[in-house]
Amino acid sequence: MIIRPSLPTDAPGISRVLTALxxxxxxxxxSxxxxxxxxxxxxxxxxxxxxATDPEGSILGFQALLMAVEGNHYGVTPGWGIIGTHIHPEAIRQGIGGKLFIATRSAALKANLKFIDATIQNYNTGxxxxxxxxxxxTYETNEDAIRKVFDLS
Incomplete structure (x- = not known):
């Protein structure tokens, strides 16, 4: 498995992961x-x-880290990070998320983030x-989602 920064040419592969989900x-x-x-x-x-790609370059999953800005869709505190992790259903339980988070955590530290929010739908037990x-x-729950925070400070 290879972990690397995404490229514009990865959009179709990321779309395939989202469509499968x-x-x-x-x-x-x-998607x-x-x-x-x-x-x-x-x-x-x-x-x-x-x-995360297999040796042939097919995308198995991806993780995105955004900077929360005023008025963001999730209501996350401005200046926090917002994370999203998406793994192809056929590639779960292979350690992909953990390996992606190593890269994401490093990027968050370089961006001087103190906190990262993950807002997860209640039904997404995985x-x-x-x-x-x-x-x-967990730092907040509502009827639709559970909000979790990672403290980088």
Whole structure:
């Protein structure tokens, strides 16, 4: 497995991961190539988007870290990081998320972040367990989601 920064040419592979998650009932947001490019790879508030690939270059998963700005969609405190982790359903339980988080944590430290937010839908038990396993802790819950924070300070 290779972990590396994403490139614009990764948008179709990221889209395939998102589409597979939608088909598995684990995602409801858009999954098209333009969405992948604009929201993850070339997001103006992006700090880092890393991909995990197999030896042939197929994308197994990715992790995006954004800077929370005033009025962000998630209501995250401005100046915090916002993380999203997406692993192809056929590639779960292979340690991909943990390896991606090594790169993301490094990028967060370089960006001088103190906290990273992960907002996870209540039904995403795998995502909730993953974030706990890498050190995120619950700081808020509502009827739809559980919000977890990673403290970098």
């Amino acid at each position: 939608t088909a598995a009932g684990l995602r409801v947001s858009p 098209d190539t333009d969405f992948a490019l604009n929201n993850y790879i070339e997001n103006p508030n992006g700090i880092e988007c890393s991909v 995502g909730l367990a993953y974030y706990e396993s890498v050190g995120f802790r």
